[in-house]
Amino acid sequence: MSDRTMHWDNVYATKGEAEVSWFQDSPTISRDMIRAANPDHDAAIIDIGGGASRLVDALLQDGYRDLTVLDLSANALGVAKTRIGQASSAVDWIVADATTWRPARTYDVWHDRAAFHFLTDPRDRAAYVERLRSAIAPGGQIIIATFAPDGPEKCSGLPVQRHDSASLAAELGPEFELVETRRETHHTPWNSTQAFQFSRFRRQK
Ligand SMILES: C[S@@+](CC[C@H](N)C(=O)[O-])C[C@H]1O[C@@H](n2cnc3c(N)ncnc32)[C@H](O)[C@@H]1O
Numbered sequence: 001m002s003d004r005t006m007h008w009d010n011v012y013a014t015k016g017e018a019e020v021s022w023f024q025d026s027p028t029i030s031r032d033m034i035r036a037a038n039p040d041h042d043a044a045i046i047d048i049g050g051g052a053s054r055l056v057d058a059l060l061q062d063g064y065r066d067l068t069v070l071d072l073s074a075n076a077l078g079v080a081k082t083r084i085g086q087a088s089s090a091v092d093w094i095v096a097d098a099t100t101w102r103p104a105r106t107y108d109v110w111h112d113r114a115a116f117h118f119l120t121d122p123r124d125r126a127a128y129v130e131r132l133r134s135a136i137a138p139g140g141q142i143i144i145a146t147f148a149p150d151g152p153e154k155c156s157g158l159p160v161q162r163h164d165s166a167s168l169a170a171e172l173g174p175e176f177e178l179v180e181t182r183r184e185t186h187h188t189p190w191n192s193t194q195a196f197q198f199s200r201f202r203r204q205k
Pocket of ligand 1: 008023024048049050051052053054070071072073076096097099113114115118155156
């Protein structure tokens, strides 16, 4: 097991769903951006580093039928599956590292909140983008949320690379065009604040 996997499995084994800084009761911006990216309920959507997030619950509620959640922590996915119960069998759960995973199919929408920002080594970011490019068809959309340039330097005790839409555009390359970018002041469960940015890109056809 890699150090990365051990770190995250330990986090989800020792902390409750709402005891982590990134917890959101309602993932509003993600949900809005996914709807804007593709309102078709047959759209294939993948949440990268989805962890125990309630986004998948919200998307099921919204009527989406082709949902995948990928995370390197089996414990994290276990928390989400238990919470969702029977409806979780309609979701594809993948335990994998986003930098080494081999996508077996394509998706219409790729969402990542607070996983990409842990990739502080440019080689890991390049490996992630390589997976993204093989998993997203032309016309598909990408939503990446990270700490903003004025956000914290660490998340879950690990160093992060902060981003804005320009640095993400540079990582993704010219065939991805920026559609929108939004800032969010996230309130942690203990009511401190963290500056996030959410950027949405379209892969050109
Ligand atoms: C800060 S949490 C955010 C979880 C979720 N996206 C949310 O918004 O609640 C980061 C998540 O990314 C996962 N993660 C970190 N690095 C990863 C990687 N290289 N590949 C896949 N998942 C990763 C962790 O296990 C964790 O669940």
